[in-house]
Amino acid sequence: MNTERNFFLNRIKAFKYAAKGFWILITTEKSIIAQAIIGIIVTIFGFIMNLSATEWLFQIIAIALILVAESLNTGIEKLADFVHPEYHKEIGRIKDISAGAAFFAAIFAVIIGLIIYIPKFIL
């Protein structure tokens, strides 16, 4: 019973830490704020273009993919700067790889965007 209670208390605590991290990201991290603003603009555009339910789902997934990848990239950059603030070739490589993950997400988000919007403008 007690371990069960601890489990739930720990889950609530973990949720609070995660919410704190979310708040840090959206209030202090310029790259996340910029991506969130783009996400809001694209969402407004979605309303203007009257997207179908399926198109909305893919657009929301694309926005989420970008924000999640960018957030993890930010975390890895912070960790790298903390463990090794000075210049190091390997830190540069780690940061490049981490940024590459965000780039991956961006490529697929653009593909999703093209599939949704090209027919609306061309057909």
Ligand SMILES: Nc1ncnc2c1ncn2[C@@H]1O[C@H](COP(=O)(O)OP(=O)(O)OP(=O)(O)O)[C@@H](O)[C@H]1O
């Ligand atoms: N300590 C370092 N040692 C070697 N290369 C680094 C180091 N810090 C940054 N770099 C290089 O500079 C690039 C940009 O790093 P930085 O941490 O400034 O990321 P950024 O994308 O500019 O960050 P932000 O998301 O804050 O704009 C890295 O991908 C890496 O190639």
